[in-house]
Amino acid sequence: MKEQINITKEKMTKSLNALGNEFASIRAGRANPAVLDKVMVDYYGAPTPVNQMAAISVAEARILVIQPWDKSSLKLIEKAIQASDIGINPTNDGTAIRLVFPQLTEDRRKDLCKTIKKYGEESKVTIRSIRRDSIEKFKTMKKNSEITEDDLKDCEKKVQDLTDKYCADIDKAVAEKEKEIMSI
Numbered sequence: 001m002k003e004q005i006n007i008t009k010e011k012m013t014k015s016l017n018a019l020g021n022e023f024a025s026i027r028a029g030r031a032n033p034a035v036l037d038k039v040m041v042d043y044y045g046a047p048t049p050v051n052q053m054a055a056i057s058v059a060e061a062r063i064l065v066i067q068p069w070d071k072s073s074l075k076l077i078e079k080a081i082q083a084s085d086i087g088i089n090p091t092n093d094g095t096a097i098r099l100v101f102p103q104l105t106e107d108r109r110k111d112l113c114k115t116i117k118k119y120g121e122e123s124k125v126t127i128r129s130i131r132r133d134s135i136e137k138f139k140t141m142k143k144n145s146e147i148t149e150d151d152l153k154d155c156e157k158k159v160q161d162l163t164d165k166y167c168a169d170i171d172k173a174v175a176e177k178e179k180e181i182m183s184i
Helices: 002-024 071-083 106-143 149-182
Strands: 040-043 046-049 054-060 063-068 097-100
Touching: 002 106, 002 149, 040 071, 063 071, 071 097, 106 149
Parallel strands: none
Antiparallel strands: 040 046, 054 063, 063 097
């Protein structure tokens, strides 16, 4: 019983962490190495993340510098960035690649806020799905006479409390990210 609640809590925590990773990859006008997390380079026939091929650093508030350890991979990294959906044109100086993040327009900020809300809603749906699965397991345990009716009610309340807590955390994360986007 307690074990099932811990499993539920762990799944909800993973869902919240996934939302945080999703938010990190959203370009907010400032240079953030996390925007390159999903960019894969075809390196010797294997898709390889940029952060495993190069040192990525923030040179200024809006400039990201990518210095590959293998200079021959410079063109490959540049092509992968151009093909990705981050929307920034890389500049290659022969030894490093620079990404200059433009200031966000008001329309772009509003679009990003919509995307943030969408990610938040998707996370809430995931949390509710975890809740439903967990409560079903408790009902099955009740049906198999492993727990009593009182235990079932108690477990349902604990799972609902967890769901409420994580949904509130998601709302808070969404509000913070929106504030960050709109204040730049």
